[in-house]
Amino acid sequence: MTSTGSHVAKASADEQTTPRTSLRTLLVEDNALDAALVVRALNKDGFEVAGDVVQDEKAFRRSLRASPPEIVLADYNLPTWKGMEALKVLRAEGLDIPLILVSGALGDVTAVECIRQGATDYVLKDGLARLPEVVRRALREKHERSLRLRAEQDLAAKAEELARSNADLEQFAYVASHDLQEPLRMVAAYTQLLAERYRGKLDENADKFIGYASEGAQRMQVLIQDLLAFSRVGRKEGTLVSIDCNAVMDGVRQTLSSSIQESGAVIHYANLPSVWADRTQVAQVFQNLMGNAIKFRGKEPPVISVQAQKEGQQWLFSVADNGIGIAPEYAENIFVVFHRLHARTEYPGNGIGLAICKKIVERYGGKIWVESLGCGGSTFKFTMPLRSSDASSGTREETGQ
Numbered sequence: 001m002t003s004t005g006s007h008v009a010k011a012s013a014d015e016q017t018t019p020r021t022s023l024r025t026l027l028v029e030d031n032a033l034d035a036a037l038v039v040r041a042l043n044k045d046g047f048e049v050a051g052d053v054v055q056d057e058k059a060f061r062r063s064l065r066a067s068p069p070e071i072v073l074a075d076y077n078l079p080t081w082k083g084m085e086a087l088k089v090l091r092a093e094g095l096d097i098p099l100i101l102v103s104g105a106l107g108d109v110t111a112v113e114c115i116r117q118g119a120t121d122y123v124l125k126d127g128l129a130r131l132p133e134v135v136r137r138a139l140r141e142k143h144e145r146s147l148r149l150r151a152e153q154d155l156a157a158k159a160e161e162l163a164r165s166n167a168d169l170e171q172f173a174y175v176a177s178h179d180l181q182e183p184l185r186m187v188a189a190y191t192q193l194l195a196e197r198y199r200g201k202l203d204e205n206a207d208k209f210i211g212y213a214s215e216g217a218q219r220m221q222v223l224i225q226d227l228l229a230f231s232r233v234g235r236k237e238g239t240l241v242s243i244d245c246n247a248v249m250d251g252v253r254q255t256l257s258s259s260i261q262e263s264g265a266v267i268h269y270a271n272l273p274s275v276w277a278d279r280t281q282v283a284q285v286f287q288n289l290m291g292n293a294i295k296f297r298g299k300e301p302p303v304i305s306v307q308a309q310k311e312g313q314q315w316l317f318s319v320a321d322n323g324i325g326i327a328p329e330y331a332e333n334i335f336v337v338f339h340r341l342h343a344r345t346e347y348p349g350n351g352i353g354l355a356i357c358k359k360i361v362e363r364y365g366g367k368i369w370v371e372s373l374g375c376g377g378s379t380f381k382f383t384m385p386l387r388s389s390d391a392s393s394g395t396r397e398e399t400g401q
Protein backbone atom coordinates (compact mmCIF):
# COMPACT_ATOMS: atom_id res chain seq x y z
CA MET A 1 0.00 0.00 0.00
CA THR A 2 1.35 3.42 -0.91
CA SER A 3 0.48 6.97 -0.09
CA THR A 4 -0.63 7.54 -3.67
CA GLY A 5 -3.47 5.16 -2.94
CA SER A 6 -3.91 1.44 -3.28
CA HIS A 7 -7.21 -0.35 -3.80
CA VAL A 8 -8.83 -2.10 -0.87
CA ALA A 9 -9.13 -5.87 -0.73
CA LYS A 10 -12.19 -7.75 -1.99
CA ALA A 11 -14.27 -9.97 0.30
CA SER A 12 -13.20 -13.57 0.69
CA ALA A 13 -15.45 -16.32 -0.69
CA ASP A 14 -16.98 -17.34 2.65
CA GLU A 15 -17.91 -13.70 3.40
CA GLN A 16 -19.90 -13.40 0.20
CA THR A 17 -22.86 -15.52 1.29
CA THR A 18 -24.88 -12.59 2.78
CA PRO A 19 -26.52 -10.02 0.41
CA ARG A 20 -23.92 -7.43 -0.55
CA THR A 21 -24.19 -3.65 -0.45
CA SER A 22 -21.55 -1.94 -2.50
CA LEU A 23 -19.72 0.79 -0.62
CA ARG A 24 -17.25 3.28 -2.08
CA THR A 25 -14.85 4.15 0.71
CA LEU A 26 -11.78 6.32 1.02
CA LEU A 27 -9.53 4.94 3.73
CA VAL A 28 -7.01 7.29 5.34
CA GLU A 29 -4.64 4.75 6.86
CA ASP A 30 -0.85 4.20 6.86
CA ASN A 31 -0.98 0.66 8.18
CA ALA A 32 -1.81 -1.90 5.50
CA LEU A 33 -2.83 -4.54 8.03
CA ASP A 34 -5.24 -2.14 9.78
CA ALA A 35 -6.71 -1.17 6.41
CA ALA A 36 -7.29 -4.83 5.62
CA LEU A 37 -8.97 -5.36 9.00
CA VAL A 38 -11.31 -2.44 8.41
CA VAL A 39 -12.28 -3.81 4.99
CA ARG A 40 -12.72 -7.26 6.46
CA ALA A 41 -15.05 -5.98 9.20
CA LEU A 42 -17.20 -4.30 6.59
CA ASN A 43 -17.13 -7.27 4.21
CA LYS A 44 -18.19 -9.54 7.02
CA ASP A 45 -21.35 -7.51 7.51
CA GLY A 46 -22.50 -7.46 3.92
CA PHE A 47 -20.56 -4.56 2.37
CA GLU A 48 -18.81 -4.93 -0.95
CA VAL A 49 -16.04 -2.44 -0.31
CA ALA A 50 -14.21 -0.64 -3.11
CA GLY A 51 -12.01 2.44 -3.04
CA ASP A 52 -8.57 3.85 -2.28
CA VAL A 53 -6.31 3.76 0.75
CA VAL A 54 -4.28 6.95 1.18
CA GLN A 55 -2.14 8.43 3.90
CA ASP A 56 -1.52 12.05 3.01
CA GLU A 57 -3.43 15.13 1.85
CA LYS A 58 -2.23 15.07 -1.73
CA ALA A 59 -3.33 11.50 -2.33
CA PHE A 60 -6.56 12.16 -0.45
CA ARG A 61 -7.44 15.09 -2.68
CA ARG A 62 -6.53 13.16 -5.81
CA SER A 63 -8.68 10.18 -4.88
CA LEU A 64 -11.54 12.45 -3.81
CA ARG A 65 -11.62 14.02 -7.24
CA ALA A 66 -11.06 10.80 -9.22
CA SER A 67 -13.90 8.89 -7.54
CA PRO A 68 -15.78 10.60 -4.72
CA PRO A 69 -16.46 8.07 -1.94
CA GLU A 70 -19.68 7.54 -0.02
CA ILE A 71 -17.76 7.49 3.23
CA VAL A 72 -14.32 8.38 4.56
CA LEU A 73 -12.77 6.15 7.23
CA ALA A 74 -9.78 7.93 8.71
CA ASP A 75 -7.11 6.98 11.21
CA TYR A 76 -6.75 9.72 13.81
CA ASN A 77 -2.96 9.86 13.73
CA LEU A 78 -0.80 9.25 10.66
CA PRO A 79 2.95 9.76 10.34
CA THR A 80 2.60 12.82 8.09
CA TRP A 81 -1.04 13.78 8.39
CA LYS A 82 -4.08 13.78 10.70
CA GLY A 83 -7.47 12.17 10.09
CA MET A 84 -9.28 15.32 11.13
CA GLU A 85 -7.43 17.26 8.40
CA ALA A 86 -9.37 15.17 5.89
CA LEU A 87 -12.53 16.76 7.26
CA LYS A 88 -11.20 20.21 6.44
CA VAL A 89 -10.51 19.11 2.88
CA LEU A 90 -14.06 17.74 2.54
CA ARG A 91 -15.46 21.02 3.80
CA ALA A 92 -13.23 23.09 1.52
CA GLU A 93 -14.43 21.02 -1.45
CA GLY A 94 -18.04 21.53 -0.34
CA LEU A 95 -18.61 17.79 0.01
CA ASP A 96 -21.09 16.32 2.47
CA ILE A 97 -19.37 12.96 2.93
CA PRO A 98 -19.50 11.35 6.38
CA LEU A 99 -16.09 10.89 8.02
CA ILE A 100 -15.67 8.19 10.66
CA LEU A 101 -12.52 8.11 12.72
CA VAL A 102 -11.02 4.65 13.11
CA SER A 103 -8.33 4.81 15.72
CA GLY A 104 -6.15 2.60 17.93
CA ALA A 105 -6.81 4.80 20.91
CA LEU A 106 -8.94 7.89 21.23
CA GLY A 107 -9.76 9.36 24.60
CA ASP A 108 -13.36 10.31 25.29
CA VAL A 109 -12.54 14.01 25.44
CA THR A 110 -10.74 13.93 22.08
CA ALA A 111 -13.52 11.83 20.55
CA VAL A 112 -16.18 14.29 21.70
CA GLU A 113 -14.12 17.20 20.40
CA CYS A 114 -13.70 15.50 17.00
CA ILE A 115 -17.46 14.93 16.74
CA ARG A 116 -18.06 18.52 17.77
CA GLN A 117 -15.79 19.58 14.91
CA GLY A 118 -17.79 17.55 12.44
CA ALA A 119 -16.61 13.93 12.46
CA THR A 120 -19.67 11.71 12.13
CA ASP A 121 -18.53 9.08 14.66
CA TYR A 122 -15.51 7.12 15.83
CA VAL A 123 -14.67 3.43 16.19
CA LEU A 124 -11.72 1.93 18.02
CA LYS A 125 -9.59 -0.54 16.11
CA ASP A 126 -10.14 -3.21 18.71
CA GLY A 127 -13.91 -2.76 18.35
CA LEU A 128 -14.25 -2.96 14.56
CA ALA A 129 -17.34 -5.17 14.86
CA ARG A 130 -19.23 -1.89 15.52
CA LEU A 131 -18.02 -0.34 12.28
CA PRO A 132 -20.69 -1.67 9.85
CA GLU A 133 -23.53 -0.37 12.02
CA VAL A 134 -21.79 3.01 12.43
CA VAL A 135 -21.31 3.20 8.65
CA ARG A 136 -24.97 2.29 8.00
CA ARG A 137 -26.16 4.95 10.40
CA ALA A 138 -23.88 7.57 8.85
CA LEU A 139 -25.17 6.75 5.35
CA ARG A 140 -28.77 6.82 6.57
CA GLU A 141 -28.27 10.22 8.18
CA LYS A 142 -26.60 11.55 5.06
CA HIS A 143 -29.52 10.32 2.95
CA GLU A 144 -32.01 12.02 5.29
CA ARG A 145 -29.91 15.18 5.18
CA SER A 146 -29.96 15.26 1.42
CA LEU A 147 -33.73 14.62 1.32
CA ARG A 148 -34.25 17.48 3.76
CA LEU A 149 -31.97 19.74 1.75
CA ARG A 150 -33.83 18.91 -1.46
CA ALA A 151 -37.17 19.61 0.22
CA GLU A 152 -35.84 22.95 1.49
CA GLN A 153 -34.52 23.83 -1.96
CA ASP A 154 -37.86 22.90 -3.55
CA LEU A 155 -39.67 25.06 -1.02
CA ALA A 156 -37.32 27.99 -1.59
CA ALA A 157 -37.76 27.63 -5.37
CA LYS A 158 -41.56 27.56 -4.99
CA ALA A 159 -41.50 30.62 -2.70
CA GLU A 160 -39.38 32.45 -5.25
CA GLU A 161 -41.74 31.44 -8.05
CA LEU A 162 -44.73 32.61 -6.05
CA ALA A 163 -43.09 35.93 -5.24
CA ARG A 164 -42.28 36.41 -8.92
CA SER A 165 -45.78 35.57 -10.06
CA ASN A 166 -47.25 37.86 -7.39
CA ALA A 167 -45.00 40.66 -8.57
CA ASP A 168 -46.08 40.00 -12.18
CA LEU A 169 -49.73 40.06 -11.19
CA GLU A 170 -49.27 43.24 -9.26
CA GLN A 171 -47.53 44.85 -12.19
CA PHE A 172 -50.33 43.68 -14.48
CA ALA A 173 -53.04 45.06 -12.18
CA TYR A 174 -51.20 48.35 -11.97
CA VAL A 175 -50.58 48.74 -15.69
CA ALA A 176 -54.08 47.57 -16.63
CA SER A 177 -55.84 49.83 -14.17
CA HIS A 178 -53.57 52.76 -14.91
CA ASP A 179 -53.80 52.49 -18.70
CA LEU A 180 -57.54 51.81 -18.71
CA GLN A 181 -58.25 55.08 -17.00
CA GLU A 182 -57.70 57.26 -20.06
CA PRO A 183 -60.00 55.48 -22.58
CA LEU A 184 -62.57 55.08 -19.84
CA ARG A 185 -62.47 58.79 -19.12
CA MET A 186 -63.38 59.34 -22.81
CA VAL A 187 -66.30 56.89 -22.64
CA ALA A 188 -67.60 58.44 -19.41
CA ALA A 189 -67.22 62.01 -20.70
CA TYR A 190 -68.94 61.35 -24.01
CA THR A 191 -71.82 59.30 -22.61
CA GLN A 192 -72.38 62.11 -20.16
CA LEU A 193 -72.33 64.61 -23.01
CA LEU A 194 -74.83 62.46 -24.93
CA ALA A 195 -77.05 62.38 -21.87
CA GLU A 196 -76.93 66.14 -21.45
CA ARG A 197 -77.41 67.06 -25.12
CA TYR A 198 -79.94 64.55 -26.22
CA ARG A 199 -82.06 63.93 -23.12
CA GLY A 200 -85.69 64.17 -24.25
CA LYS A 201 -84.74 64.63 -27.91
CA LEU A 202 -84.62 60.98 -28.88
CA ASP A 203 -87.10 58.43 -27.61
CA GLU A 204 -87.62 57.18 -24.05
CA ASN A 205 -85.53 54.08 -24.60
CA ALA A 206 -82.59 56.13 -25.84
CA ASP A 207 -82.60 58.17 -22.64
CA LYS A 208 -82.64 54.95 -20.60
CA PHE A 209 -79.83 53.33 -22.58
CA ILE A 210 -77.63 56.42 -22.43
CA GLY A 211 -78.27 56.51 -18.67
CA TYR A 212 -77.18 52.86 -18.28
CA ALA A 213 -74.04 53.42 -20.36
CA SER A 214 -73.15 56.52 -18.39
CA GLU A 215 -73.70 54.80 -15.03
CA GLY A 216 -71.71 51.77 -16.17
CA ALA A 217 -68.77 53.91 -17.23
CA GLN A 218 -68.79 55.79 -13.94
CA ARG A 219 -68.93 52.58 -11.96
CA MET A 220 -66.06 51.16 -13.93
CA GLN A 221 -64.06 54.31 -13.22
CA VAL A 222 -64.56 53.82 -9.50
CA LEU A 223 -63.61 50.14 -9.74
CA ILE A 224 -60.48 50.92 -11.68
CA GLN A 225 -59.49 53.63 -9.24
CA ASP A 226 -59.98 51.14 -6.40
CA LEU A 227 -57.88 48.56 -8.18
CA LEU A 228 -55.20 51.13 -8.77
CA ALA A 229 -55.26 52.11 -5.09
CA PHE A 230 -54.94 48.43 -4.21
CA SER A 231 -51.97 47.79 -6.49
CA ARG A 232 -50.30 51.00 -5.30
CA VAL A 233 -50.06 49.64 -1.75
CA GLY A 234 -47.22 47.32 -2.74
CA ARG A 235 -45.51 49.87 -4.98
CA LYS A 236 -45.36 52.74 -2.56
CA GLU A 237 -41.94 53.16 -0.98
CA GLY A 238 -43.43 55.04 1.95
CA THR A 239 -41.21 56.55 4.61
CA LEU A 240 -41.36 54.60 7.84
CA VAL A 241 -41.89 56.77 10.86
CA SER A 242 -43.16 56.23 14.36
CA ILE A 243 -46.88 56.95 14.23
CA ASP A 244 -49.10 57.56 17.21
CA CYS A 245 -52.25 55.57 16.48
CA ASN A 246 -54.28 57.85 18.78
CA ALA A 247 -53.48 60.73 16.44
CA VAL A 248 -54.31 58.54 13.45
CA MET A 249 -57.70 57.78 15.01
CA ASP A 250 -58.26 61.53 15.60
CA GLY A 251 -57.75 62.06 11.88
CA VAL A 252 -60.00 59.16 10.88
CA ARG A 253 -62.72 60.49 13.15
CA GLN A 254 -62.46 63.85 11.37
CA THR A 255 -62.63 62.25 7.93
CA LEU A 256 -65.66 60.19 8.86
CA SER A 257 -67.32 62.94 10.88
CA SER A 258 -70.44 63.21 8.71
CA SER A 259 -71.20 59.47 8.81
CA ILE A 260 -70.39 59.43 12.54
CA GLN A 261 -72.92 62.17 13.12
CA GLU A 262 -75.51 60.79 10.78
CA SER A 263 -75.39 57.33 12.39
CA GLY A 264 -74.93 58.56 15.97
CA ALA A 265 -71.83 56.38 16.29
CA VAL A 266 -69.98 56.19 19.60
CA ILE A 267 -66.28 55.52 19.20
CA HIS A 268 -63.91 54.50 21.99
CA TYR A 269 -60.17 54.27 21.64
CA ALA A 270 -57.78 54.01 24.51
CA ASN A 271 -54.02 53.89 25.00
CA LEU A 272 -53.22 53.08 21.41
CA PRO A 273 -49.50 52.58 20.80
CA SER A 274 -47.20 54.04 18.19
CA VAL A 275 -46.24 51.87 15.26
CA TRP A 276 -43.38 52.09 12.83
CA ALA A 277 -45.00 52.41 9.41
CA ASP A 278 -46.16 54.69 6.61
CA ARG A 279 -48.65 57.19 8.02
CA THR A 280 -51.08 57.19 5.10
CA GLN A 281 -51.24 53.42 5.02
CA VAL A 282 -51.90 53.03 8.74
CA ALA A 283 -54.63 55.68 8.50
CA GLN A 284 -56.10 53.80 5.56
CA VAL A 285 -56.39 50.59 7.62
CA PHE A 286 -58.15 52.34 10.51
CA GLN A 287 -60.36 54.32 8.18
CA ASN A 288 -61.50 51.30 6.19
CA LEU A 289 -62.27 49.30 9.34
CA MET A 290 -64.05 52.22 11.02
CA GLY A 291 -65.97 53.05 7.85
CA ASN A 292 -67.19 49.47 7.60
CA ALA A 293 -68.12 49.35 11.29
CA ILE A 294 -70.37 52.36 10.69
CA LYS A 295 -71.65 51.23 7.30
CA PHE A 296 -72.57 47.69 8.36
CA ARG A 297 -74.41 48.81 11.49
CA GLY A 298 -77.48 47.08 12.85
CA LYS A 299 -80.62 48.69 14.20
CA GLU A 300 -78.80 50.33 17.10
CA PRO A 301 -76.38 53.24 16.59
CA PRO A 302 -72.85 51.91 16.11
CA VAL A 303 -70.63 51.46 19.16
CA ILE A 304 -67.06 50.93 18.05
CA SER A 305 -64.13 50.16 20.26
CA VAL A 306 -60.51 50.27 19.08
CA GLN A 307 -57.92 48.72 21.37
CA ALA A 308 -54.36 47.43 21.28
CA GLN A 309 -52.30 45.16 23.46
CA LYS A 310 -48.78 43.80 23.35
CA GLU A 311 -48.53 40.18 22.31
CA GLY A 312 -45.01 38.80 22.05
CA GLN A 313 -43.11 40.86 19.52
CA GLN A 314 -46.18 42.56 18.09
CA TRP A 315 -49.12 44.81 18.78
CA LEU A 316 -52.51 43.18 18.52
CA PHE A 317 -55.14 45.74 17.46
CA SER A 318 -58.86 45.10 17.58
CA VAL A 319 -61.74 47.06 16.09
CA ALA A 320 -65.01 45.79 17.55
CA ASP A 321 -68.49 46.85 16.48
CA ASN A 322 -72.11 45.99 17.32
CA GLY A 323 -73.16 45.78 13.68
CA ILE A 324 -74.73 43.09 11.51
CA GLY A 325 -71.84 40.63 11.99
CA ILE A 326 -70.35 38.23 9.46
CA ALA A 327 -71.17 34.55 9.07
CA PRO A 328 -68.11 32.35 9.81
CA GLU A 329 -68.03 30.89 6.29
CA TYR A 330 -67.24 34.34 4.85
CA ALA A 331 -64.50 35.19 7.34
CA GLU A 332 -61.72 34.69 4.77
CA ASN A 333 -63.45 35.67 1.54
CA ILE A 334 -64.23 39.19 2.66
CA PHE A 335 -60.51 40.02 2.41
CA VAL A 336 -60.44 39.10 -1.30
CA VAL A 337 -60.52 41.95 -3.84
CA PHE A 338 -64.07 42.93 -4.89
CA HIS A 339 -65.63 40.33 -2.63
CA ARG A 340 -68.83 41.55 -0.98
CA LEU A 341 -71.64 39.90 0.94
CA HIS A 342 -74.39 42.38 0.11
CA ALA A 343 -75.95 44.00 -2.91
CA ARG A 344 -74.80 47.53 -3.63
CA THR A 345 -78.37 48.71 -3.17
CA GLU A 346 -78.31 47.40 0.42
CA TYR A 347 -74.88 48.75 1.38
CA PRO A 348 -72.74 50.84 -0.97
CA GLY A 349 -69.14 49.84 -1.68
CA ASN A 350 -66.88 47.94 -4.04
CA GLY A 351 -65.34 45.27 -1.84
CA ILE A 352 -61.81 46.65 -1.95
CA GLY A 353 -61.49 48.12 1.58
CA LEU A 354 -60.59 44.95 3.44
CA ALA A 355 -58.31 43.73 0.62
CA ILE A 356 -56.35 46.98 0.98
CA CYS A 357 -56.20 46.54 4.79
CA LYS A 358 -54.85 43.02 4.35
CA LYS A 359 -52.23 44.11 1.85
CA ILE A 360 -51.03 46.94 4.07
CA VAL A 361 -50.93 44.87 7.25
CA GLU A 362 -49.11 42.00 5.53
CA ARG A 363 -46.62 44.46 4.07
CA TYR A 364 -45.49 45.16 7.62
CA GLY A 365 -45.32 41.44 8.47
CA GLY A 366 -48.67 41.43 10.28
CA LYS A 367 -51.92 39.49 9.88
CA ILE A 368 -55.55 40.52 9.76
CA TRP A 369 -58.66 38.47 10.48
CA VAL A 370 -62.20 38.78 11.79
CA GLU A 371 -63.64 37.25 14.96
CA SER A 372 -66.87 37.35 16.96
CA LEU A 373 -68.87 36.30 13.96
CA GLY A 374 -72.66 36.02 13.65
CA CYS A 375 -75.21 38.66 14.50
CA GLY A 376 -73.46 39.97 17.63
CA GLY A 377 -71.21 42.36 15.74
CA SER A 378 -67.72 41.83 14.32
CA THR A 379 -64.26 42.24 15.75
CA PHE A 380 -61.52 42.82 13.23
CA LYS A 381 -58.05 42.07 14.56
CA PHE A 382 -54.68 42.83 13.08
CA THR A 383 -51.07 42.71 14.20
CA MET A 384 -48.18 45.09 13.62
CA PRO A 385 -44.59 44.40 14.63
CA LEU A 386 -43.39 45.96 17.86
CA ARG A 387 -40.61 48.54 17.75
CA SER A 388 -38.54 49.79 20.66
CA SER A 389 -39.82 53.28 19.94
CA ASP A 390 -43.45 52.17 20.32
CA ALA A 391 -45.09 53.99 23.20
CA SER A 392 -48.54 54.23 24.71
CA SER A 393 -50.42 57.42 25.34
CA GLY A 394 -53.78 59.06 26.07
CA THR A 395 -57.30 57.74 26.30
CA ARG A 396 -60.00 59.35 24.17
CA GLU A 397 -63.67 59.00 23.66
CA GLU A 398 -65.77 60.54 20.94
CA THR A 399 -69.46 60.45 20.31
CA GLY A 400 -71.35 61.53 17.27
CA GLN A 401 -74.40 62.50 19.28
Ligand code: ADP
Residues within 6 Å of the ligand: 288, 292, 293, 296, 321, 323, 324, 325, 326, 334, 335, 339, 340, 341, 342, 348, 349, 350, 351, 352, 353, 354, 355, 378
Ligand atom coordinates in the same frame (compact mmCIF):
# COMPACT_ATOMS: atom_id res chain seq x y z
P1 ADP B 1 -67.05 47.13 0.96
O1 ADP B 1 -67.17 47.75 2.31
O2 ADP B 1 -66.80 48.11 -0.11
O3 ADP B 1 -68.15 46.18 0.65
P2 ADP B 1 -64.81 45.70 2.11
O4 ADP B 1 -63.69 44.99 1.43
O5 ADP B 1 -64.46 46.78 3.05
O6 ADP B 1 -65.72 46.23 0.94
O7 ADP B 1 -65.69 44.63 2.86
C1 ADP B 1 -66.02 43.41 2.23
C2 ADP B 1 -67.31 42.85 2.83
O8 ADP B 1 -67.06 42.42 4.17
C3 ADP B 1 -68.43 43.84 2.94
O9 ADP B 1 -69.14 43.95 1.74
C4 ADP B 1 -69.26 43.27 4.07
O10 ADP B 1 -70.09 42.28 3.58
C5 ADP B 1 -68.22 42.62 4.96
N1 ADP B 1 -67.86 43.49 6.11
C6 ADP B 1 -66.76 44.26 6.23
N2 ADP B 1 -66.73 44.89 7.41
C7 ADP B 1 -67.84 44.51 8.08
C8 ADP B 1 -68.37 44.81 9.37
N3 ADP B 1 -67.76 45.63 10.21
N4 ADP B 1 -69.53 44.20 9.72
C9 ADP B 1 -70.17 43.38 8.87
N5 ADP B 1 -69.70 43.05 7.63
C10 ADP B 1 -68.56 43.60 7.25
